[in-house]
Amino acid sequence: MASRLLLICGSVRAGSSNAAVLRTAGLLAPDDVAVSSYDELAELPHFNPDDDGEHLPAAVARLRHQLGEADALLFSTPEYAGALPGSLKNLLDWSVGGGEMSGKPVGWINCAWGGPTRAAGAYAELRTVLTYTDSVIVEPACVQVPVTRAEIGPDGLVTDPAARDRLAAAVAALVTAGQAS
Numbered sequence: 628m629a630s631r632l633l634l635i636c637g638s639v640r641a642g643s644s645n646a647a648v649l650r651t652a653g654l655l656a657p658d659d660v661a662v663s664s665y666d667e668l669a670e671l672p673h674f675n676p677d678d679d680g681e682h683l684p685a686a687v688a689r690l691r692h693q694l695g696e697a698d699a700l701l702f703s704t705p706e707y708a709g710a711l712p713g714s715l716k717n718l719l720d721w722s723v724g725g726g727e728m729s730g731k732p733v734g735w736i737n738c739a740w741g742g743p744t745r746a747a748g749a750y751a752e753l754r755t756v757l758t759y760t761d762s763v764i765v766e767p768a769c770v771q772v773p774v775t776r777a778e779i780g781p782d783g784l785v786t787d788p789a790a791r792d793r794l795a796a797a798v799a800a801l802v803t804a805g806q807a808s
């Protein structure tokens with residue numbers, strides 16, 4: 628079963644909406660799922676194939692260890708300039724060579740509530756890049772749950788009950804897919 632869920636946020640901003648959505652989703656995971664968050668996105672060096680060998684940069688080794696420990700991965704990311712944030716693309720570039728994501732169920736929460744396309748460009752790119760990691764995209768765990776900043780409480784959690792229900796359903800779908808794999 629997918630007992631270890633890793634949350635990966637594409638925003639390094641303090642007070643990030645995407646981080647709040649992931650935090651909430653993690654709390655809504657079934658009791659038997661151990662949830663952890665990747666929190667070193669800003670520390671990763673720029674991807675360099677020359678460094679992708681035996682002596683990995685320490686932050687990259689820690690990333691790969693966390694990916695390797697996880698049974699399922701849940702992403703949430705803002706869109707910047709119509710695309711994935713460079714920092715998250717950088718993480719994914721480092722992830723391809725390690726192979727830790729291979730065969731693992733992945734999903735995402737798109738919480739964009741405004742803009743002309745609601746971050747469609749970022750999530751189209753995420754889908755493309757994930758195929759290079761050989762992970763398994765779990766469609767019912769790839770959902771749009773728009774959340775405004777006003778819908779995030781002082782505790783940093785999403786307050787809207789309908790949004791929380793949809794987050795819980797996405798996590799449940801991801802966990803179930805992990806149990807089946």
Ligand SMILES: Cc1cc2nc3c(=O)[nH]c(=O)nc-3n(C[C@H](O)[C@H](O)[C@H](O)COP(=O)(O)O)c2cc1C
Pocket residue numbers: 638639640642643644645646704705706707708709710739741742743744745746
């Ligand atoms: C430089 C910059 C570029 C942005 N470009 C887009 C964009 O192309 N599409 C979009 O929907 N939002 C865009 N946004 C808005 C962010 O995606 C939005 O503020 C998001 O909520 C930030 O996520 P966070 O709260 O998790 O940091 C942009 C914001 C900044 C600062």
